[in-house]
Amino acid sequence: MPTPTRRIGVLLVNLGTPDSPQTGDVRRYLNEFLTDGRVIDMPAAVRYPLFQGLVVPLRAPKSAKIYQQLWDAERGSPLLYHGLDLQKLLQEQLGDKYVVAFGMRYQKPSIESALEELRDAAVDRIIVLPLFPQYAAASTGSVQEKVMDFVKDWWIVPSINFISTFADDPGFISSFVARGKAEMAKHDYDHVVFSYHGIPERHVLKGSFKGYCQLGKCCNTYNKNNRYCYRAQCFATSRLLAAGLGLRDDQYTVTFQSRLQSRLRDPWLQPYTDEVIKEFPAKGINNVLAFSPAFVADCLETTIEVGMEFKELFEEAGGKHWQLVPSLNSEPYWVSAVADMVRSN
Structure with missing residues (x-):
């Protein structure tokens, strides 16, 4: 019998973004972000009432005005469309032996939906790349925790490799x-x-x-x-x-x-x-x-x-x-750098 084709899943993850720059969507985003115990490391009994009841309601309208300055009329949030561009170009560069998915730690597209995409593709193993160059428990660590929280319920869990830092890549x-x-x-x-x-x-x-x-x-x-x-x-x-x-x-x-x-x-x-x-x-x-x-x-x-x-x-x-200096976004040399990191892992 021929050996089954083995494919590697790549999960790119960034922080997150509200669905729109309107106050309600910004509030939902901030509620999820600022009640993460790795971001605000205080007891839940204090964290939730403080941030959901006081900080977020005060901050959301102000943040919404700032997001309105940032928002692209056609493409929406830069963090989202740059991430999707990177996903597309990385997929093209890596080829059919890889399946590249993109998710956000907070809001949409979710890490859960991205992992399901990889599971549906029957990948042999998964490389998770949180798009934070320097490791912090509040960013990379939070992504790692969320990924493991989802896959622990899978009956079959493939090999998973985290690229935890690329500060000196x-x-x-x-x-x-x-x-x-x-x-x-x-x-x-x-x-x-x-x-x-x-x-x-x-x-x-x-x-x-x-x-x-x-x-x-x-x-x-x-x-x-x-x-x-x-x-x-x-x-x-x-x-x-x-x-x-x-x-x-x-x-x-x-x-x-x-x-x-x-x-x-x-x-x-x-x-x-x-x-x-x-x-x-x-x-x-x-x-x-x-x-x-x-x-x-x-x-x-x-x-x-x-x-x-x-x-x-x-x-x-x-x-x-x-x-x-503009960020790396989906510049060709950055796409190549990400491909190299994936291949080496």
Whole structure:
């Protein structure tokens, strides 16, 4: 008898997006996102009433207005359509021996529907790629937990391999370097900012391997002891990007954005992007190129927060030119980099 054709399933997962920029849809998205115990790591008895009863109702109308600025009239949410574009192009590049599915951790298309698509295709094994370069329990860890929560009910569970981090992946680094060089060719910059999504400091300390992570110089090297330390990965990515762009240490700064500190009253990873950039003009830094290397697709945190809000802060402080480097989205070199990661796993 001929040997059955063996196919590999690939599950791409990104964070999520509301179905529309209307307040009701944004509220549903925020309710699911902000009640995830890996995102807000407080007891459920406190988390649910606090966020569903107070934080989300207050935040949803404001977030909806921001999503309306981001929304494409024809294609909708950039995080969704860039993900679908990546899925299509990756499928074309990998060929018929692979089945590529795409899901979101929160809202639609769901991880469950993407896994069912792979199960229906009778794949021999599944490679799960959360589209977060740097591992964090609140992002990659949450995706991994959700995947396992679904497949535990399958009678037959295929082999599953998670690509948990690609913070130092050569293809990922070279793709962002190419994006950066294209922008640097258009303008002269005094300084480069690598702005990463922030997480509470306690998340780093909770995941510290035998107490290795101390939120200090321990992140100056990337090794087996801090392989899954989010902060160490951010600095490792930044060093590699700086090397690829030909930057000296004094020509770039690593910062963290999107904190919820005002509500949760505990420190997030520092330095904070919004505070750092306001000091640049006084230091003679007037032309800044900004990267968001924690995101591989443009979204609210890149286009709006870094591209628009930080630009306004910088200019109000006296800065002259602020430019966001577009994310990788579905650029050909990024599609090839993802294909290489899949094949090597």
